[in-house]
Amino acid sequence: ETGVTQSPTHLIKTRGQQVTLRCSSQSGHNTVSWYQQALGQGPQFIFQYYREEENGRGNFPPRFSGLQFPNYSSELNVNALELDDSALYLCASTSTGGNSPLHFGNGTRLTVT
Amino acid sequence: AQSVTQLGSHVSVSEGALVLLRCNYSSSVPPYLFWYVQYPNQGLQLLLKYTTGATLVKGINGFEAEFKKSETSFHLTKPSAHMSDAAEYFCAVTGPRGYNKLIFGAGTRLAVHP
Numbered sequence: 001e002t003g004v005t006q007s008p009t010h011l012i013k014t015r016g017q018q019v020t021l022r023c024s025s026q027s028g029h030n031t032v033s034w035y036q037q038a039l040g041q042g043p044q045f046i047f048q049y050y051r052e053e054e055n056g057r058g059n060f061p062p063r064f065s066g067l068q069f070p071n072y073s074s075e076l077n078v079n080a081l082e083l084d085d086s087a088l089y090l091c092a093s094t095s096t097g098g099n100s101p102l103h104f105g106n107g108t109r110l111t112v113t
Numbered sequence: 114a115q116s117v118t119q120l121g122s123h124v125s126v127s128e129g130a131l132v133l134l135r136c137n138y139s140s141s142v143p144p145y146l147f148w149y150v151q152y153p154n155q156g157l158q159l160l161l162k163y164t165t166g167a168t169l170v171k172g173i174n175g176f177e178a179e180f181k182k183s184e185t186s187f188h189l190t191k192p193s194a195h196m197s198d199a200a201e202y203f204c205a206v207t208g209p210r211g212y213n214k215l216i217f218g219a220g221t222r223l224a225v226h227p
Contacts, residue, residue: 044217
């Protein structure tokens with residue numbers, strides 16, 4: 001069983017640039033969520049995708065956007081990067097129905113300078 | 114609004130000692146509660162979860178937690194700490210938008226010394 005994989009593992013960008021982070025969900029999972037974990041804090045929910053549509057969003061501005069593809073993989077896009085966007089971005093997948101928990105990837109560490 | 118408070122950002126115990134990590138929650142609906150562990154440079158791994166039913170929940174690596182509705186608590190315990198338990202631990206509750214949209218606490222870093 002292949003777990004959740006994220007790429008790249010580390011990324012350095014300049015303020016104002018745009019970034020795309022990628023996530024492959026665990027085999028059999030059709031729902032993907034994205035979380036932002038700032039240094040020393042707990043993860044914060046960004047949004048969730050199910051059947052290629054956004055299915056819930058946290059308190060993040062519109063410059064945070066996402067996609068889900070037919071194979072259930074997902075992208076997180078962030079435009080007009082700000083210094084405060086520096087964080088670990090975690091992708092998690094699950095299957096809908098029942099009490100299936102989230103399975104997390106190892107994250108992408110984004111540094112904005 | 115739902116929230117999670119983890120008391121103690123850092124906890125230090127001796128190897129073999131009891132581990133107690135505290136979590137209190139606030140929820141306007143019956144909560145689903147979770148404990149996750151995060152090792153350095155890794156994602157989060159589910160330790161255990163409470164949804165309904167038995168209030169004492171057993172998880173992996175010898176951890177367990179008890180849901181106490183009257184105290185709005187979900188503390189994590191392990192009878193005997195091992196060096197490999199050193200990590201960051203996060204308590205989480207389901208948010209208002211659904212079961213898998215979690216609200217996390219700020220985390221507790223557990224140190225285990227010989």
